[in-house]
Amino acid sequence: MRNEDSSVQATFNGIARRYDLMNRLMTLNSHARWCKEVARAATARPGHSYLDLATGTGVIARCIRAERPSGAIIGADFSESMLDVARQIEGNSGIEWQFADAHELPFEDNAFDAVTHGYLLRNVSDLDQVLNEQFRVLKPGGVVAALESSPPRGILAPFIRTGMKIVIPTLGTLIGRDRPAYQYLVDSTLGFLTPQKLRLKFEEAGFQNIHVTSKFMGTNMIWTARKPG
Numbered sequence: 001m002r003n004e005d006s007s008v009q010a011t012f013n014g015i016a017r018r019y020d021l022m023n024r025l026m027t028l029n030s031h032a033r034w035c036k037e038v039a040r041a042a043t044a045r046p047g048h049s050y051l052d053l054a055t056g057t058g059v060i061a062r063c064i065r066a067e068r069p070s071g072a073i074i075g076a077d078f079s080e081s082m083l084d085v086a087r088q089i090e091g092n093s094g095i096e097w098q099f100a101d102a103h104e105l106p107f108e109d110n111a112f113d114a115v116t117h118g119y120l121l122r123n124v125s126d127l128d129q130v131l132n133e134q135f136r137v138l139k140p141g142g143v144v145a146a147l148e149s150s151p152p153r154g155i156l157a158p159f160i161r162t163g164m165k166i167v168i169p170t171l172g173t174l175i176g177r178d179r180p181a182y183q184y185l186v187d188s189t190l191g192f193l194t195p196q197k198l199r200l201k202f203e204e205a206g207f208q209n210i211h212v213t214s215k216f217m218g219t220n221m222i223w224t225a226r227k228p229g
């Protein structure tokens with residue numbers, strides 16, 4: 001694993017216990033709703049096998065389970081601490097929790113009807129490889145559905161940027177008890193690709209029918225894309 005990825009892994013291992021609370025505060029309780037939307041997009045077509053990458057505490061995996069109670073669902077992450085929290089939350093039956101690095105997925109080609117993830121892409125050292133891996137493990141016709149943060153744009157962008165720089169590290173200090181981890185969150189969001197550039201990355205990986213929906217004044221996006229076939 002590259003040094004950048006080990007450092008991200010250590011960051012998430014460190015904040016796992018307070019992650020869900022912080023997420024609710026930072027998104028004004030919208031995160032759960034967005035995860036439901038991601039799960040609905042992933043299960044819109046008939047299917048049985050689902051992979052939620054960067055599952056963290058497993059919110060999207062559990063939303064998929066609500067949509068597809070008899071589906072085969074894997075929640076995968078490279079933070080053992082996040083997976084430990086996921087395993088302890090109620091309503092997990094039928095979900096298999098598994099260690100996996102998104103750069104090198106331990107799954108066969110064409111294995112899943114849908115791959116989902118929340119806040120994965122801005123954290124990885126090799127975005128192209130991560131998208132190629134998702135393309136590889138999806139069945140032809142399968143979909144990827146993802147929630148991702150996005151740098152603010154438009155006339156309100158300077159105000160939103162300033163707000164993020166103040167509010168998130170402050171919450172990270174008072175509630176998350178790890179200011180550097182939440183400073184990293186702000187920096188990685190503000191430094192991430194614009195939606196136009198991320199769309200190109202999906203296209204280069206071979207995806208088609210790429211759609212993006214803006215949330216929370218453009219700071220969050222829900223992406224869907226399809227593997228041809």
Ligand SMILES: C[S@@+](CC[C@H](N)C(=O)[O-])C[C@H]1O[C@@H](n2cnc3c(N)ncnc32)[C@H](O)[C@@H]1O
Pocket residue numbers: 005008009012023053054055056057058059060076077078079082100101102103117118119120123124147
């Ligand atoms: C911000 S959390 C999001 C968790 C969850 N998807 C959600 O929406 O609440 C990001 C997760 O991505 C995981 N992650 C980051 N890079 C990864 C990688 N290369 N492979 C697997 N998981 C990764 C982290 O361990 C962390 O659990």
